[in-house]
Amino acid sequence: MSWDKDSLLAKSKLYFERAFREDRADDVFGLWCAMGLELLSRSTIAHFSPVLLAEPDKDQKNILSALGLGSVTAHRKSIATTQVLNLCKELIPNFTDAELKIALALAGRRNEEVHSGVAAFVEYKHQQWIGGFYKCCKILAEIQGESLTSLFGEEEAKTAENIIKGMNGELLTKVKGLIAAFAKVFGEHEESDQARLRDESKKQAEILSHQHHHRVTCPACKCDATVQGDTYGLEQIEHKDSEIIVRQSVLPTKFSCTACGMKLSGYGELTAANVADHFTHRTHYSPEQYYELVDPNDAEAMRSYAEDHGYYHFSND
Amino acid sequence: MIDFKALRMDGFVEVEGLESEEHLIELAKSVGRCLPNPDGSLISTVRANNGVCARQGTFSHAYGLSPFPMHTDTAYNSLPVRYLVLGMLKPSEASTRHINIKHVMQAAPANLLKLARESIYLIETFEQAKYTSVVFSSDGVSGIRYDPNIMSPANKSARQFDLELAEAISGAESKEVCWRGNKAVILDNWECLHGRSKVVESNREILRIYLE
Numbered sequence: 001m002s003w004d005k006d007s008l009l010a011k012s013k014l015y016f017e018r019a020f021r022e023d024r025a026d027d028v029f030g031l032w033c034a035m036g037l038e039l040l041s042r043s044t045i046a047h048f049s050p051v052l053l054a055e056p057d058k059d060q061k062n063i064l065s066a067l068g069l070g071s072v073t074a075h076r077k078s079i080a081t082t083q084v085l086n087l088c089k090e091l092i093p094n095f096t097d098a099e100l101k102i103a104l105a106l107a108g109r110r111n112e113e114v115h116s117g118v119a120a121f122v123e124y125k126h127q128q129w130i131g132g133f134y135k136c137c138k139i140l141a142e143i144q145g146e147s148l149t150s151l152f153g154e155e156e157a158k159t160a161e162n163i164i165k166g167m168n169g170e171l172l173t174k175v176k177g178l179i180a181a182f183a184k185v186f187g188e189h190e191e192s193d194q195a196r197l198r199d200e201s202k203k204q205a206e207i208l209s210h211q212h213h214h215r216v217t218c219p220a221c222k223c224d225a226t227v228q229g230d231t232y233g234l235e236q237i238e239h240k241d242s243e244i245i246v247r248q249s250v251l252p253t254k255f256s257c258t259a260c261g262m263k264l265s266g267y268g269e270l271t272a273a274n275v276a277d278h279f280t281h282r283t284h285y286s287p288e289q290y291y292e293l294v295d296p297n298d299a300e301a302m303r304s305y306a307e308d309h310g311y312y313h314f315s316n317d
Numbered sequence: 318m319i320d321f322k323a324l325r326m327d328g329f330v331e332v333e334g335l336e337s338e339e340h341l342i343e344l345a346k347s348v349g350r351c352l353p354n355p356d357g358s359l360i361s362t363v364r365a366n367n368g369v370c371a372r373q374g375t376f377s378h379a380y381g382l383s384p385f386p387m388h389t390d391t392a393y394n395s396l397p398v399r400y401l402v403l404g405m406l407k408p409s410e411a412s413t414r415h416i417n418i419k420h421v422m423q424a425a426p427a428n429l430l431k432l433a434r435e436s437i438y439l440i441e442t443f444e445q446a447k448y449t450s451v452v453f454s455s456d457g458v459s460g461i462r463y464d465p466n467i468m469s470p471a472n473k474s475a476r477q478f479d480l481e482l483a484e485a486i487s488g489a490e491s492k493e494v495c496w497r498g499n500k501a502v503i504l505d506n507w508e509c510l511h512g513r514s515k516v517v518e519s520n521r522e523i524l525r526i527y528l529e
Contacts, residue, residue, distance in 0.1 A: 002395075002445060002447040006395050006449055006450055006453055007395065007447040007448050007449055010438075010448040010449050011448040013437055013472075014437050014471055014472060017473075068395070145454075150434065
């Protein structure tokens, strides 16, 4: 049994790496994140003392194991995740009730996922937990002298920091007010106008959904609207017989509804409006497009390639 | 006399005129606290052998009397031992090579240290398997653990680090300790990798003390 901080932290990093290789919309992403967070919380407690991870027993064998004494191969019992997270709250001043709540919720979902037939992370939407999850990770990493960058890598850490910045109570009040105002104005239109606007926004959203927009329901007027955002994380490349599909996660940052005219900007505002589920861009390429292949028999294409790449094009015509 | 300045700067120092096992213990105690073996003794006598009867996972099991690759000792510990005190009273034809890995990494492109920090390895011994980092720190002092005999890369950064470290080591000059008898060597196990050359004699014994 290994309850030392180093091995728990290394394993949590490995689990986060596995999570970030997955499509964010995939339920496996949530499962890896939840398991990574559990290991991170245990490494945090081990940072204070691995003895705290040992389940008390009358022979104190679990404590001996935590101290690195006794048999290494013996299976010892560690305390439950709920206790680990409660200890985090006890020991770390900025691990508040809010962080405890989200960490317990993720641990509960992990439990449901592996102990039952429930698709626990399908019904637990990404935007409900991702901000709180990143904040928990930041607090637990920093208390043991680590950072989001050392835990997640530079790019993912940048995304996480942006999402954490967007979590703001005042913003929630402001956005709720905005939604109520646009809902009121839309409700004052004639019913026939509302139907026309609903119809037009549906068509517009359909067109935009093929142009890297993601369709959502407007929280104010309930018509079809779209969000756009910034790509982040690893590109996932799938090779099929006649095409190559490149998928990349998108952090939504802009919301626009053509029916009621409401616009939101920044991940924080979109989260407050409940339209911030991360989505995936899928781009389909032919092998020629993806690998920038040039047909050597196509003189025009070869000439253009030579010019684009700064080669001297020799001709003795 | 131990040249403490050299030990601090190079992570390594040789001491000539080793007289006895007691003398080795005395030298070790002047550097740090000795870590006792499970039976309470402070010195381990490491005998070179062909590996037939050696425990699985040990260098002797994997390499027998052939050269041992560069490694740090006790990489499986959550905190590896800080210093390694080696001594030989009799001469041996097999030498010990060592290299200061921190110096190698400082001289290498910055990417190598970044890779080291991002690397995660799986450590497998006959007792257990667990994940670990290459770079560790304790009380503000950082160290490197690296033992290719029991550590295998568990992520992409570690796979890349393995390749780049091998390249950096091959391009750097390692030092060699020739065991001519009555000699001790003190190595900073958080900074230095060490390895052994091929053993030809049948009764090579080296004395070893671990320091906290």
